[in-house]
Amino acid sequence: MSTTDRTRPFVRPYRPADRAAVYDVCVRTADAGGDARGIYRDPDLMPDIFAGPYLHLAPHLAFVLDDGRRAVGYVLGVADTAAFAEAFRREWLPRVADRYPRAAVPDTPDERMIELLHTPERMVLPELADHPAHLHIDILPEHQRAGHGRTLIHTLLAALRREGVPRVHLGMVTANTAARRFYDRLGFHELPVPDPGPLTYLGRSTEIAGTP
Ligand SMILES: CC(C)(COP(=O)(O)OP(=O)(O)OC[C@H]1O[C@@H](n2cnc3c(N)ncnc32)[C@H](O)[C@@H]1OP(=O)(O)O)[C@@H](O)C(=O)NCCC(=O)NCCS
Numbered sequence: 001m002s003t004t005d006r007t008r009p010f011v012r013p014y015r016p017a018d019r020a021a022v023y024d025v026c027v028r029t030a031d032a033g034g035d036a037r038g039i040y041r042d043p044d045l046m047p048d049i050f051a052g053p054y055l056h057l058a059p060h061l062a063f064v065l066d067d068g069r070r071a072v073g074y075v076l077g078v079a080d081t082a083a084f085a086e087a088f089r090r091e092w093l094p095r096v097a098d099r100y101p102r103a104a105v106p107d108t109p110d111e112r113m114i115e116l117l118h119t120p121e122r123m124v125l126p127e128l129a130d131h132p133a134h135l136h137i138d139i140l141p142e143h144q145r146a147g148h149g150r151t152l153i154h155t156l157l158a159a160l161r162r163e164g165v166p167r168v169h170l171g172m173v174t175a176n177t178a179a180r181r182f183y184d185r186l187g188f189h190e191l192p193v194p195d196p197g198p199l200t201y202l203g204r205s206t207e208i209a210g211t212p
């Protein structure tokens with residue numbers, strides 16, 4: 001059977017040819033899980049913050065859900081959030097900064113998001129230090145609720161485990177209650193962070209029951 005004959009989507013490692021599809025999935029799921037197209041002036045803004053740097057700096061920890069034609073979902077991870085924030089500033093920001101100039105006083109949705117791009121150190125919080133890895137996961141609506149999110153998370157957990165990373169965290173928009181139910185089912189628990197703003201932080205071990 002060739003890959004184009006497959007009907008059931010499958011998880012595989014990311015490859016550079018997936019980049020545009022990953023960007024597309026990102027923008028279609030970036031408004032607290034819903035479609036963010038039309039919200040920001042530049043459709044690449046959200047992916048340039050929440051997908052591009054992961055693909056660029058840690059492609060070996062990126063996995064996609066492939067429907068036989070293209071990537072329709074992904075999980076993106078980094079093993080060490082503090083090292084990632086440094087590399088984000090040093091290697092990623094110079095590639096995109098000109099496209100997204102910073103506002104003196106961020107006010108509009110675009111400006112507030114651009115401010116996040118320019119401040120990668122915001123990701124490094126002492127309360128998360130013992131959960132050094134972090135992740136992002138998104139799947140197009142037509143492929144949600146079919147078990148692929150669980151497969152993607154377990155694929156990343158296994159990859160992190162192989163790198164010796166004991167625990168992983170994520171920051172999610174608190175209003176995304178559907179995602180919260182998913183993470184609860186996947187064994188994530190809340191990590192208390194002072195002044196978390198619109199986010200909730202969750203974490204769990206990279207150990208998967210029944211595997212070494
Ligand atoms: C959140 C998301 C990654 C979950 O992936 P998924 O493939 O839909 O989830 P799965 O089918 O693997 O579900 C795994 C478990 O979570 C539960 N679950 C998933 N979504 C749920 C929901 N909205 N409400 C209740 N339970 C849910 C499933 O019922 C399943 O439970 P089980 O243990 O009984 O089998 C996916 O829906 C998505 O990409 N949503 C839009 C983008 C988004 O919100 N990303 C997260 C940003 S923080």
